[in-house]
Amino acid sequence: MRAMVLEKIGEPLRAVERPLPEPLAGEIRLRVEACAVCRTDLHVVDGDLPRPKLPLVPGHEIVGIIEAVGSGVDPARIGRRAGVPWLGHTCQHCFYCRSNAENLCDNPLFTGYTRDGGFATDVIADADYAFDLDGDPVSLAPLLCAGLIGWRSLKRAGDGKRIGIYGFGAAAHIIAQICVWQGRQVYAFTRPDDAAARRFALDLGAAWAGGSDEPPPEPLDAAIIFAPVGNLVPAALKAVRKGGRVVCGGIHMSDIPAMPYAVLWGERELVSVANLTRRDGREFFAIAAEAGVKTHTIVYPLGEANRALADLRAGRLNGAAVLVP
Ligand SMILES: [Zn+2]
Numbered sequence: 643m644r645a646m647v648l649e650k651i652g653e654p655l656r657a658v659e660r661p662l663p664e665p666l667a668g669e670i671r672l673r674v675e676a677c678a679v680c681r682t683d684l685h686v687v688d689g690d691l692p693r694p695k696l697p698l699v700p701g702h703e704i705v706g707i708i709e710a711v712g713s714g715v716d717p718a719r720i721g722r723r724a725g726v727p728w729l730g731h732t733c734q735h736c737f738y739c740r741s742n743a744e745n746l747c748d749n750p751l752f753t754g755y756t757r758d759g760g761f762a763t764d765v766i767a768d769a770d771y772a773f774d775l776d777g778d779p780v781s782l783a784p785l786l787c788a789g790l791i792g793w794r795s796l797k798r799a800g801d802g803k804r805i806g807i808y809g810f811g812a813a814a815h816i817i818a819q820i821c822v823w824q825g826r827q828v829y830a831f832t833r834p835d836d837a838a839a840r841r842f843a844l845d846l847g848a849a850w851a852g853g854s855d856e857p858p859p860e861p862l863d864a865a866i867i868f869a870p871v872g873n874l875v876p877a878a879l880k881a882v883r884k885g886g887r888v889v890c891g892g893i894h895m896s897d898i899p900a901m902p903y904a905v906l907w908g909e910r911e912l913v914s915v916a917n918l919t920r921r922d923g924r925e926f927f928a929i930a931a932e933a934g935v936k937t938h939t940i941v942y943p944l945g946e947a948n949r950a951l952a953d954l955r956a957g958r959l960n961g962a963a964v965l966v967p
């Protein structure tokens with residue numbers, strides 16, 4: 643098999659040949675059809691997240707065909723399409739796993755971070771954490787994290803009508819479509835100089851698009867921050883009404899600046915979203931199909947993973963980068 647491997651933090655991924663691994667008990671092996679590139683992959687390769695497995699194959703938005711199963715896994719799954727998300731495994735006996743919060747498990751494994759991921763031709767996954775999927779692999783791949791984390795963020799944002807989204811990338815472009823389908827109004831905040839992202843948001847049905855330095859035309863019920871920029875926290879708190887909520891959807895963010903308490907007062911809430919549960923997945927894939935979510939993708943050959951990461955880092959993408967072996 644071929645894989646793009648992170649050997650040392652901060653260095654480009656290296657193309658390597660490896661022997662094809664065999665799935666152990668409870669595992670499956672997939673032939674990767676597509677793997678989307680997520681901002682979290684950047685945080686992993688840049689060393690923003692502590693203690694990645696090294697050497698590491700990044701990538702946690704994997705769609706592929708199951709080619710082999712380990713003991714205990716139904717052999718009927720061989721030949722079927724499945725998706726492998728960030729949540730790779732949980733212990734099922736810690737406090738969080740027993741409280742319906744496996745996303746917060748004390749002993750988890752994360753795909754493309756603490757176990758090898760999908761920037762490869764083949765990948766091993768825990769059978770119980772892979773979702774059965776149907777459809778075009780490239781279009782499906784961004785749903786596996788941008789979609790799932792976006793969905794969890796939107797649930798956390800509540801039922802309000804006016805939803806602000808800061809950072810209009812892969813997650814935002816999926817969640818905006820769901821908001822519009824649900825009859826909500828989307829207010830898209832982009833980098834002040836990014837007219838293309840604002841046009842993209844409006845094309846997807848956003849009611850308003852502006853720079854993140856602008857106030858919305860009316861106070862928002864909730865706002866979701868997907869951009870990893872701590873300065874956006876006080877900006878978003880100022881944009882929501884009394885009792886409004888700001889959800890931080892990213893895994894890493896630059897420091898949040900000091901702010902006057904008045905920005906939070908008025909029963910505004912600031913919360914974060916971490917990882918996903920398998921229940922999020924079951925809910926989300928059904929809703930994405932019903933809402934007819936269409937992902938905008940930019941395809942790169944697997945060997946050009948470094949270029950895809952660089953384009954994401956530079957903010958050159960409207961939509962999601964997807965690697966295809
Ligand atoms: Zn656990």
Ligand SMILES: [Zn+2]
Binds near residue numbers: 680681702728787788
């Ligand atoms: Zn991700």
